Amino acid sequence: MSLTDNKPRLRWACRRGMLELDILFMPFVEEAYDLLSEKEKQVFERLLEEQDPELFAWFMGHQVCEDKELNAMVQLILKRVKV
Template sequence: MAEPVTAEDLRRLRWQCRRGMLENDVILARFLDRHAGTLERETLGHLRTLLEFGDNELWDLICGRAACPDARLSPTLQMLREA
């Protein structure tokens, strides 16, 4: 069984999701609002990897203007797009 994501993990993730670009902030906040209760640790790790991208790079990935550099990130990226 996968280790659950804790309330502390989510608190830190919410803080990390605060970006310099409003569009990213909105998408990331919606993502967390929708998935916070069911987020798996693997998805949490993928989201943290995506957060390492700059604002414009992340926005291009979310909008589909740039190809996902790692296929393992694709499901999490799709979840962001659906948020």
């Protein structure tokens, strides 16, 4: 079953080993996830499959994600945080 079809499982997948990532993902799922297109939801689910050190580096600007779709999702989440 896809996480897209199961919000409680999606919330669980957003719980990470780093507080910094939890602070980004949890509000995003609660406030913005339902507004995403189906394609964007799939990209977000793919983002959650990445390892915490890579996610941390991307979100903190230490590295740029080379996957264009994942990088666009990172930027979307960061934009929501800055607003």
